[in-house]
Every structure is written in structure tokens, then in C-alpha cells.
Amino acid sequence: MRITSRKPxxxxxxxxxxxxxxxxxxxxxxxxxDTKAPVVSDFLPCxxxxxxxxxxxxxxxxxxxxxxxxxxxxxxxEKHVESATATDFKPNLTSxxxxxxxLIITVGFALAEATAESxxxxxxxxxxxxxDTIDLDFDGKTDVPNVKPxxxxxxxxxxxxxxxxxxxSETGKVGTYGGMQFPTVxxxxxxxxxxxxxxNKEKGAKVEVVGxxxxxxxxxxSGTFSAGTQPLTDAQNLIDAGVDVLLPVxxxxxxxxxxxxxxxxxxxxxxxxxxxxxxxDPSVADLLLTSVLKGIDVGxxxxxxxxxxxxxxxxxxxxxxxxxxVGLAEFHDWxxxxxxxxxxxxxxxxxxxxxxxxxxxSYLAG
Numbered sequence: 001m002r003i004t005s006r007k008p009x010x011x012x013x014x015x016x017x018x019x020x021x022x023x024x025x026x027x028x029x030x031x032x033x034d035t036k037a038p039v040v041s042d043f044l045p046c047x048x049x050x051x052x053x054x055x056x057x058x059x060x061x062x063x064x065x066x067x068x069x070x071x072x073x074x075x076x077x078e079k080h081v082e083s084a085t086a087t088d089f090k091p092n093l094t095s096x097x098x099x100x101x102x103l104i105i106t107v108g109f110a111l112a113e114a115t116a117e118s119x120x121x122x123x124x125x126x127x128x129x130x131x132d133t134i135d136l137d138f139d140g141k142t143d144v145p146n147v148k149p150x151x152x153x154x155x156x157x158x159x160x161x162x163x164x165x166x167x168x169s170e171t172g173k174v175g176t177y178g179g180m181q182f183p184t185v186x187x188x189x190x191x192x193x194x195x196x197x198x199x200n201k202e203k204g205a206k207v208e209v210v211g212x213x214x215x216x217x218x219x220x221x222s223g224t225f226s227a228g229t230q231p232l233t234d235a236q237n238l239i240d241a242g243v244d245v246l247l248p249v250x251x252x253x254x255x256x257x258x259x260x261x262x263x264x265x266x267x268x269x270x271x272x273x274x275x276x277x278x279x280x281d282p283s284v285a286d287l288l289l290t291s292v293l294k295g296i297d298v299g300x301x302x303x304x305x306x307x308x309x310x311x312x313x314x315x316x317x318x319x320x321x322x323x324x325x326v327g328l329a330e331f332h333d334w335x336x337x338x339x340x341x342x343x344x345x346x347x348x349x350x351x352x353x354x355x356x357x358x359x360x361x362s363y364l365a366g
Contacts, residue, residue, distance in 0.1 A: 037309035039074050045304045046079040046101035048092045050108030052225050052251040053082050057280040058273065059251065059296050063107040063130055066300030074308040089114035097122055103307040105130065105300060109184050112136065119144040126312045128303045130296060131184050133316065142316065150299040151184075152319035154273075155191030155362035156353055157292045157326040158247075160346055161271055162195020164290065164328075165245040166207040167342040168269065175243030177211045177220035177234045179250020183363050185221075188249040188273060188292060190214050194360060198349075210241050222253055231256035239264045245289065247271040258284040269334065276329035291329040295319055318364055322354045 047067050054064045064080060071078040079099060081092040089111050096104050097118065102125055106115045109132035116134050119127045120143075127147040134147045142149055165174040176192050178185040189212040196209050211234075212219035220238070222231040231253035238246060239260055246268055248257040254272055261268045270277075270284060272291030277284060299317060306312050319325015328346075331338050352358040 037311065039076065039308050040102070040310050042100070043074065043076050043103070043308045044079065044099070044101045045071055045076070045103040045105070045307065046096040046099070047081075047105040047107065047300075048089065048096065048111060049080070049082045050110050050225070050251075051083050051085055051088075052108075053084075054080065056251045057277065058254075058275055059131065059294065060107050061280065062275050062294070062296040063105065063300050066297035067105065067304060069297070070301040070304035070308070073305065076308065083111075086110060090117070093118040097125065102126065103128070103304060103312070105303070107131070107296075109182055115147065116143050119147050122146075126307050126314075128300065130300065142314070145314065148303060148312070148314040149316045150296075150303065150319075151316070151364060152294040152296075152326050153187070153360075153362055153364040154184075154292055154294060154319075154326050155187045155194070155365070156321045156360050157328055158188045158191025159195040159198070159353065159358075159360045160328050160350060161247065161290060161292050162192035162197075162209075163199045163349060164195075164338070164342065164346060165192065165247070165269070165271070166196045166199035166203075166205065167345070168289065168334075168338060169207055169243075169245050171242045171244045172206065173208045173210050173241065173243040174245045174247075175210045175238035175241070176247040176249065177222065177231075177238060177253075178248075179222055179225040179231075179253050181219075181221050185249045186212075186217065186219075187362050187364070188247065189219060190362060191292075191360060192247055198358065202345075210243050211238050222250065225251045225253065227252045227255040232260050235260035236263070239266065239268060243268070245269045245271065247273070247292075249273050254284070255281075258287055261287055272329070278329060278332045286333055288329075288332060289334045290331055293327045293329055295325045299325070320354075321350055 049060045052060045054060050067078050105128040107130045112132040115129050129149045133149045134142050176189050193209045193214045196207050220234050222234050235257040248254045269289035270287040274294050276291045278288045
């Protein structure tokens, strides 16, 4: 496949603030960094996970892999602490500060408040915030000068996934649901719905999106980012409603969706998020149509390398299709089920999104 690339909902004013924040964002991270620059003496990069843990086969795991790769390249040790619940965020950050970390990476928007507090209290330490701008007052600026936000306009890649889903659906129903209703979750759902709508417009089709309404910003949310009974029930309900493509957004909740698909005995395509789930979790590989990717590992690696060589830059980075910060994974086992003409349309659509000929709206892009 040729298109492969490597908080509650915001108010209108808040969304405009986020857009303003990224009016002049940093270029895409570059793998490898400046290998000629010396490593900072006693450099210690550290990371705090969200409650999903580092084995979530999703964004926490990607962040950790980026940290380890960069630390190995620099020839330094790293430290990482796992959060079981939100109450662990602040003590985990305090622990890393006390251990002498001079770069602290927080993975996930749930850590935004704790990150801001820790960064303000420790201005000599550099911080990286994955998936949150740390703009808690919504004024269009990162609240703390020693924090670098790395976020992803996944609506663009999810738009492609929505168009693809509409093109392969035989029931004419595409389903999606989230862990919790935060902007970093609904951005996937919005993108998917916009992609389906674009397919309908181009093809004169009537494919439905079940589980999310872009106009009302209402949909199905399990209330958790862990696999379990509620995500399983939510997936089963969407399957009972007739969907044959399913996008669960919320880290490990895809595992519950996969279980529901197997229990149904039907051929239902699963779409992963963040990582290429076909690679990270072979147990569900046969179900996967594709995954909507975030370059979290690459972004973390680059930030660590820069900090380790005293080149840390707090300019916000937002991943897009244009800079390969977001994208679609390969179709893998589903490749022979995707018509060649649909692949061609996706390639063209990707270029049209990059050029601006096709508009994809999100809280990061307006």
C-alpha cells in the first residue's frame, strides 16, 4: 500500500487557542539527530506513563520505545515509572525530579495538570508533553516555558481510514467508540466521520457512522482506557447495530473490541490507533484492516537526542500527513480485500489533504 507513513471536548474559544498555539509549529522530528554534538554530562532522560502502562501496545509503549532507542544511541541510562492510576502522576513526577532527571517526558493528556505543576516548580528541568499542549488556560500558548508539546492531528489520517472503511464496508455501517471523551480521542472519531462523509459525497453513497455524531459531539464512550467488560459491551452493541468496520479509540480497549468481533462470528474489520497494532499485537493481527498511526516513538526519540546534546527546543510539534507525523499502517492481511481503485483514491486523497484541496477539521487545525 502506497499511502503508508511512518479533558472533555474543547469549547470553540479553547479550540481557537490550540490552533493559535501551532500557527508556527516545529518541523517533523528527524531520526538520528546531530551525532557530532557531545552528550550533556550526567544526562538522565526519564518518562512517566499514563494509566495504560508501558505494555499497552499503543501510545505508552511507543513513547517508551522512543526513549530507550535514544538513550541507547546516546550511551546513557534512562528511567521510567509506570502509573497505575491518576493518583500516581504527581508522586511519580516528584520521584523522577528527586532522582536527578534533567528531561522528563509525560505520555498522555491525562498528565497535563501534573506536568504543568512539576515544570513550574522545576524550571531547570526540560519537559516533553505527549498528546497535550499544556495550555490549561486556553490562551494559545504553552503555560510553562520549559515544556515542549508533541501532539498529532490524527483527524487527517483518520479521514483516510474513514474513506477506506466506507469503501470496504458491505453493510454500509462503520462503527467507532472511545475510552473517554477527550479531544485526543474524539479527533480520531471526527476524522473517521469526515472521511465517511467525503466517500458518500464522492460516490453518492449512504454509509452510516454508528457510535459518534460529529455535529452533536455525542457518541459511545466506555469510561475507561483499559480492556474490560464495558468496552466489550460497547463493541458488541455496535456489532449488533450492523457495523462491519470498527474503530475503538482508547489504547487497550481495542482488545475488548477484538474479543467482541470473535464472539460475533462475523467478518468485521478492526482499525487500530497510535501504533501499527498488527505488529504490536499479533493476537489480533488477522482482524486488522489498518491502524491510524502517531509517530510518538520518533517524536520522543528526537526530543531525547536533542536534549542529550544540549539542543532542546520547546517549539511545539504537531504531526500531520505532510510531515509524516500521522498516517495509515499497511493493510497487511486485508490487502487483497481492498480494491486497487480504492487504494488509488486513498493515495490521491492523501495528496489532496496535504495540499489543502480537501479540508479536514480538528481542534488542532480549525
